[in-house]
Amino acid sequence: MRSTISLFALAALLSACTNDSAGNAEDAGEGAADTAERSLTLKNSDGADVGSVSLRQEPSGIMLAVNVAGLEPGAKAVHLHETGDCSAGDFTSAGGHWNPEGKSHGRDNPQGAHLGDLANLQVGEDGSGESRYLVTGVSLSGSAPMIDDEDGTALVIHAGADDYKSDPAGDAGDRVACVVVSTAG
């Protein structure tokens, strides 16, 4: 995540330095910050594209629209994990659940839930599924807690269903898909 930010900053700097060069007009356009809506690509552990996550700032929080294809059928746990890093093959690089309030896991846990706990996604027999989540009280940028915080956040899909109570991760099995949730694109 840090390297993503640095590269983004570097690209912005380079395009600013060469502003008079017509050849860089397109690069400058891509670098323009736009947090209105962003679509990110979900990858499986082989690096293949298995869907998308779009983010949109709403007055009460962030709307996440998750669309998947090519997954095994069944209910899958969906969580925001604490580190924006999907580089490890098993996605353990994303760390534990995003939990800035220091709670336990699961909406059915009296000490829960993590801010990153989302509802299970149903994947049909054709391997596709979609779900929308309004994560209230968070923002893409500006006021805290910010979803794209210093070390980023990742959206992770697991092989199995979240039981909504087993701490710390809902007994949801392996991590099968991951995407870094970033406002920097």
Ligand SMILES: [Cu+2]
């Ligand atoms: Cu998870």
